[in-house]
Amino acid sequence: MKRFLAFVKKEIQHIFRDTRTMLILFGIPIAQILIFGYVIKNDIKDVDIAVYDQSKDEYTRQITNKLTSSGYFILNRELDNMKNIDRIFKEGEVKLVVVYENNFSKKLHAENNATVQLIADASDPNRANLITNYSGAIIHDFVKDEFHIDQLPYQINSKVRMLYNQNLASVFMFVPGTMALILMLVSAMMTSISIAREKELGTMENLLVSPLRPAQIVVGKVTPYVLLSIINAITILVLGVFVFGLPIRGSLTLLMLESVLFITLSLSLGILISTMSPNQQVAMFISLFALMLPTLLLSGFIFPIENMPKLLQWLSAIMPPKYFITILKNIMLKGTGMAFVWKETLILGGMTAVFIILSVKKFKLRLE
Template sequence: MNRFWGFVKKEFYHIFRDARTMIILFGIPIAQLLLFGTVITNEIKDAHIAIYDQSKDEVTQEITTKLLSSGYFVLDQYLESTADIEAIFKKGKVREVLVFEAGFAQSLEKEGKAKVQVIADASDPNVGKLLANYTSGIINDYMLKEMGEMQLPMQIKPEVRMYYNEGLESVHMFVPGIMAMILMLISAMMTSISITREKELGTMEILLVSPLRPVQIILGKVAPYLGLSIINAVVILLIGHWVFGVPIAGSWVLLMLESILFILMALCLGILISTMAKTQMVAMFISMIALMLPTILLSGFIFPIENMPVPLQILSHAMPPRWFIVILKNIMLKGTGLLYVWKETLILLGMAVLFTAIAVKKFKTRLE
């Protein structure tokens, strides 16, 4: 028995001396708890809205003030006409538009009712529904508190309308997000183990003595996976469109070009991981832990980025899927062109170039 406890004690010493094991045992659970605890929330805050106030009377101003003072909404701008609504939604920053009818206060006083249109961007159906519910609740609260003392029965009826997803179909949100996650994980993971496999099998020496340059070796590793990942992207889009009914309102050509760019970026990131990892297991572990959780939590796939703490919002800028999901939603659901996604396209292109440059620099020209 003493020998057994001595053996257990030795194992404890081995665990405590290995920094990587301690990180896996304690660091990752703590990091996951902090991430999930701060990211997962059903509340909305600082959602950008626009207002088209055709009346501009005292009542509409009071309702606007009550909405903005709630902490849930931030006024982006006042609109000049209803023609500006779709254009401002396509820019992606504004999530909701309020339209007050002309003569709002007069209608409320004379007829006992007035109309306000609540138009939400439902490309993310959960956020769109929450915003509409919050807005309707605040307006109803205003009526109870401000108009309750009046003798005449009065009613402000919000008319809710959802843009880009009138049926609030959740697949409109999940298909773009799942596509980004699948392409990111598959592309990066497959390439991340490619060079480490060469190291483990001992075939790296053949590559090192070949006349191929590091850039050529990396491109040779990327090319097969690029073709296979493009097929994956086409299959996902076809299933999403024909099976789940997700619309593709924009250009198929632009959509495929953007998908190829994202795949290239993910492949380059996988090559970068493979140049740093010494074994296939380490490369796969880095790919899964470093890519899957951030893709789910920090890309805006499920949880709105504006709801996150500021440090996580800043960190989300380094998540490639964040920009690709924006591109997919704009092209597929909103039917926009390159004019509306050029910034996200340049970011993905810059990431692909950066990852490739670092991978080439770190690529070993001889065994160490």
């Protein structure tokens, strides 16, 4: 036990003396969560629009007001002809132009029909889609409120309610994903690098020619990173809750326990990587490519798994982050308990066991 503690102490000294390690451990997670939270957004806010109002009557003003007071749109400018639209889009600020036809109110009263044209900048197709959907919905809302149109005899109104994430805020999606990504990267990469470093610098030779058992070396290496990763997980959650207003509807204890399980899994994966890499560079390379890309692409973090080709769906089934993200979303957003995540938990537990067994088997007691 004393040997083990001495080992852990040494490891902590390594971590705290290396500014680069500290930066990777704490700087990157915070930066990443803020970047993902603020920059990568699927929802819209304060989009600049231009209005070409040819009738300038009561209704068109009301619609424009409703658009700009929604919080989604800001009136950038008013236009007086159609010619400038192309130029305005090219300037880049305005993403949507709203064009009301002549005699809008009159037509609406006389013919029960008036046209408003929405012209969107579709150089970013997803965004253009979102913008036209949002603006279309607002206009539709206005008409309904204003005229109480229920006159059609048969009409089916679909009322959509987005459960667990009413506003479809993308932060809710990115925080769990980023948490999985960061824990995976930091835990796996840092342990694999720190073990590979002992090999590279030759200190592993000294450790091997000592009565330390491999398990003592490995657990001693990993322990500080477990603690640091838990701190990281807490930091991410705190940022998610207080900066992005993410709810934690389920049990916080369960959430932390699941996080610890996932951290253990990532660390054992890191050890496995280190047994295969002769030096720090290889360890880093494997960690980044074998972990980061699949986590980003195949875990359902960014792209929905259901839409992938079958082959990739199978691949995603062996990606640990996939299960962790599911667990996180279940606990945080839906507020469910163990009864709903036991399957994922079991899978993660099984993967951890496999990685640990493999890495203990592969850990070399000798130099070759």
